Amino acid sequence: MNQKIDQFDKKILQLLQEDARMSHAEIGRKVHLSQPAVSERIKRLESNRVIRGYRAEINPKALGYDITAMIRVSTQQGRPYADYVANCPEIIDCYTVTGEDGAVMRVLATDVDHLQRIINELNAFGSTSTAIVLTTHVSGKSIAVPNVD
Structure with missing residues (x-):
């Protein structure tokens, strides 16, 4: 900072x-x-980009998204997924991570068939592993400013 x-x-x-x-x-x-x-x-x-923007918090269920899932993708060399995830409206978060998985994504779907279509498309970039979210305990938590002197 x-x-x-x-x-x-x-x-x-x-x-x-x-x-x-x-x-x-x-x-x-x-x-x-x-x-x-x-x-x-x-x-x-x-x-100074400490505040990056302002946005409304939308309830996905109110828009028909009954499923939230976390999808891990073990990407393979030469199969870039960045353009796909940037343009897929159902993928609302995507993180490149360390470990066996190349990426972890939070995905919204209207039903199981919709989720399956997204998974099938992501399989073009590597193997996937999906977990459906049952309960959200923390979401959109405020970011605390660390005490750094």
């Missing part, structure tokens, strides 16, 4: 993660800073 994050920034980041729609004036009241001071801090955090 190129910039110094102070206690005000930490509190602002915490509040924005809890409610990104909170006004700068409300944040100012909670952190004991003026609205212009909060606005300047947020602009700096955005320009």
Whole structure:
């Protein structure tokens, strides 16, 4: 991190993660800073890419995605999957990882047949292993700013 994050920034980041729609004036009241001071801090955090963006949290089930699955892909040399996963709307997270698997993906599907079609397409890049999510205990958890001095 190129910039110094102070206690005000930490509190602002915490509040924005809890409610990104909170006004700068409300944040100012909670952190004991003026609205212009909060606005300047947020602009700096955005320009330094500490804050990368703002988004709505959508309930996948409300859109018909009844299945969430984790798919591990043991990729093979010369079978790049990055373009496919970037353009597949059902793959909502994809991580390149160490170990036997080359990638781990979080995938949404409307039903088992839909999930099977995605798995079949991913098999073109290597062998897959799929686990259907039964319960989500933690999701979208706020990121704590570490105390680094």
